[in-house]
Amino acid sequence: MHLIHSNEIIADNIGKMVVEAEYTAMHRKAGQFVIIIIDEFGERVPLTIAGADKGAGTITLYYQIVGKSTSKLSMLKSGEYLKDVAGPLGHPTEVKKFGTVLCIGGGIGIAPVYPIASAMKEAGNRVSGIIGAREGGLLILENELSQVCDTLQVFTDNGSAGRKGFVTQGLSEILESEKIDLVVAVGPVPMMKAVSEITKEKNIKTFVSLNSVMVDGTGMCGGCRVTVGNETKFTCVDGPEFDAHLVNFDELLLRLNTYKDEESACFTEHKHKCRLDGVTKNG
Secondary structure, eight states, rough: EEEEEEEEEEEEEEEEEEEEEEHHHOOTTTOOOEEEETTTOOOOOEEEEEEEEETTEEEEEEOOOOOOOOHHHOOOOOOOOOSSSEESSSSSOOOOOEEEEEEEGGGHHHHHHHHHHHHHHTTOOEEEEEESSGGGOOSSHHHHHHHHOOOEEEETSSSSSSSSSSSSHHHHHHHHHHOOOOEEEEHHHHHHHHHHHHHHHHHHHHEEEEEESSSSSSSSOOOTTTEEEEEEEEEEOOOSEEEEBOOOOHHHHHHHHHHHHHHHHHHHHHHHHHHHHHHHHHH
16 A cells, blocks of 8 residues: 555646655656556556655656546545555666757656656756647646756647647757757657657657556556567567657557547546535535
């Protein structure tokens, strides 16, 4: 059991949780993740480790409320417990002095970008950042990244915060004005694909962190398989980061939509049950 220190909604359908996980806090590195189980009936949910406090033995997780499990996660309160927290899992980001590193985050993908940008800065790199979301209410960690990055650009699709447009606009502008030695991009698959296409033309080394469907986190189930360089890889044990120029993004997008109908039906049933429970308790 893992004690929850805090759990709050910080943006539209985005939560931030601080939970006790002493071993994970001691050993995690940028780019790694955990798999949590909320209760004995819960599914396994992979979440990137966005921060850790070794002294307190806690880790910080960000999550987007998109289905039944993340909805249940958002309802947990300080003082309650998660049944399991397994990690750190996955290979850490390759952190060394590259020169100038550009970190790009989209939506909830901003959360994993933050520890990567921090680690790259600590390694002596000049770090530039670009973050984006559909609207201002979905932006997270802007202040924290502004303290880590030498420059930070913010984009929203509707212009409600930062500049109106997409992160690829900022990427193209930066590549026209300065030399970038490495790009790290995390976010929706279409965004990572678009970033990859731009950097491939410029022959700039690019890493992406993939969000394929994951079950056990040990490579045994095969659910998170992706094609990288015409080879089958497992995101949980071979990743989650891969060379962006070798990833088959179209296949990844198809696999992410495999259980879309089932997930939607499950979430709808969960919300209906929550409403009925609310009526019963307040009736």
